[in-house]
Each structure stands twice: as structure tokens, then as C-alpha cells.
Amino acid sequence: MDKRLEITQGDITQLEVEAVVNAANSSLLGGGGVDGAIHRAAGPELLEFNKTLKGCKTGEAKLSPGFNLKAKNIISTVGPIWRGGNNNEDGLLANCYKNSLLLAEKHHLSSIAFPSISTGVYGFPFERAAKIALKTTLSFLAQNSSLQKVILITYSGDDYNSLVQLSKQEI
Numbered sequence: 036m037d038k039r040l041e042i043t044q045g046d047i048t049q050l051e052v053e054a055v056v057n058a059a060n061s062s063l064l065g066g067g068g069v070d071g072a073i074h075r076a077a078g079p080e081l082l083e084f085n086k087t088l089k090g091c092k093t094g095e096a097k098l099s100p101g102f103n104l105k106a107k108n109i110i111s112t113v114g115p116i117w118r119g120g121n122n123n124e125d126g127l128l129a130n131c132y133k134n135s136l137l138l139a140e141k142h143h144l145s146s147i148a149f150p151s152i153s154t155g156v157y158g159f160p161f162e163r164a165a166k167i168a169l170k171t172t173l174s175f176l177a178q179n180s181s182l183q184k185v186i187l188i189t190y191s192g193d194d195y196n197s198l199v200q201l202s203k204q205e206i
């Protein structure tokens with residue numbers, strides 16, 4: 036596997052990277068899960084800044100400063116809500132990864148960390164989502180050179196084990 040891709044387990048708010056990706060909702064004004072954790076760690080300025088962004092469509096991505104986070108920037112993306120799998124959920128989830136990576140490139144950011152978008156409240160099956168995350172990030176890295184590190188971070192140990200297994204098939 037590409038050495039620039041790292042798989043790890045833990046709390047994304049603690050990572051020192053140039054951008055952490057937030058699994059947000061289309062308002063970009065906060066919520067539960069990883070979104071709540073990022074807003075708490077970044078501080079109230081994130082909410083004030085995000086009000087100026089006027090929301091975000093599913094599959095798209097928008098940039099904010101990191102404020103009190105260790106990460107310099109926050110890339111908010113909106114994952115698809117799982118509705119059975121035949122409503123372009125796969126394509127929309129791939130767009131979240133692709134558009135976040137493109138935004139990082141555009142701003143010359145060298146490192147980016149992704150949580151497992153859509154697999155919490157939004158109900159996307161973890162393994163199906165993880166395959167899309169791996170495939171999309173690896174094909175992006177194969178075509179672009181300025182990103183030096185892409186981290187896929189899982190919160191639970193089970194998700195971590197499953198992602199590591201899947202990454203061994205995705206070479």
C-alpha cells in the first residue's frame with residue numbers, strides 16, 4: 036500500500052495535521068458524533084466562521100481554520116445518509132473523500148486526517164464505506180504528489196481491525 040496512507044485509531048481532535056476532516060451535516064453548524072467533538076475542541080469561533088459558509092451539499096467540502104484545534108484547518112464534508120444503498124450513497128461518499136483531498140491540494144496542505152464519514156449517525160455500513168475510503172484515497176495519491184500524509188482514523192477498535200484487514204486487500 037502507498038506509504039503516505041496511514042491507518043490509526045483514536046480521537047481525531049488530538050491529531051497534529053494540516054487538516055482534519057469533519058463529518059458534518061449540510062448546515063455546517065455542528066451536531067453530535069465527530070462533528071460535536073470537533074466543534075467542542077475548536078471552540079465557538081468555528082460556529083461563527085461556519086455561519087459565513089452558507090452550508091455545504093452532500094459530497095462537497097468546505098475549509099475553515101482550525102481555531103483551538105491542534106490541526107491547522109478543518110475541512111467539513113457532508114456524507115450521504117444511508118438509504119439502503121441504491122441511492123448513489125457510494126458515489127456521494129467517494130465525492131466526500133475526493134473533494135476533501137482536492138481542497139487540501141488546492142490550499143497546499145501536506146497532511147490530512149479523515150474520520151469514517153457517514154458510518155455513525157448516518158448509518159452507512161462500515162466495511163462498505165471503508166472500501167470506498169481506501170479506494171478513493173489510494174487512487175488520489177497515485178495521481179497527485181503534493182500530499183505527503185493521509186490518515187484514516189477510526190474511533191473504535193473493531194473498526195480499526197476491520198480497516199486494517201481491508202487495506203491488506205487494497206494494494
Ligand code: AR6
Binds near residue numbers: 068072188
Ligand atoms: N474521532 C474520530 N472518530 C470519531 C470521533 C472522534 N472524536 N467521534 C466519533 N467518531 P458520526 P456521520 C467516529 O456519527 O455518520 C453529526 O451529528 C464514529 O465512531 O460522527 O457522518 C453531524 O452533525 C463513526 O465511525 O458522523 C451529522 O448530522 C464516525 O466518526 C451526522 O452526525 C462517523 O460518525 C453525520 O453522521
